Amino acid sequence: MVRSGDCATGASMIQRAGGTTPKAMRCAVCDAELQDAVSDHSENQPYLGLEFFTYGHYGSAYFDPIDGTRLILNVCDGCAERLESAGQIRRIGQTHE
Secondary structure, rough: OOOOOOOOOOOHOOEOOOOOOOOOOEHHHHOOEEEEEEEOOOOOOOOOEEEEEOOOOOOOOOOOOOOOEEEEEEEEEHHHHHHHOOOOOOOOOOOOO
16 A cells, blocks of 8 residues: 655656746645646646546445536556556556456
8 A cells, every 4th residue: 555655756746847837736645746747737737647536436425426526636656656556556448458
């Protein structure tokens, strides 16, 4: 299991060549500060990270609205790689089954 603070890539995400870019949401696993991949982008577009979203899930006691509301979270690339290696993230699809 990946715990908060396990991600070694967080510090390198704060600055990029040419300066800093606006902040995206932080990594939900290690709390690393993520930057937006595009400097003039107003949406959450994490550089060296992934955005996940859900409109809810039948069976969740926490979040299953029917109004189109969604939850969004980011996971930095380092945490995503470790989670996949630990079997906590699965790739699905034609080429990854």
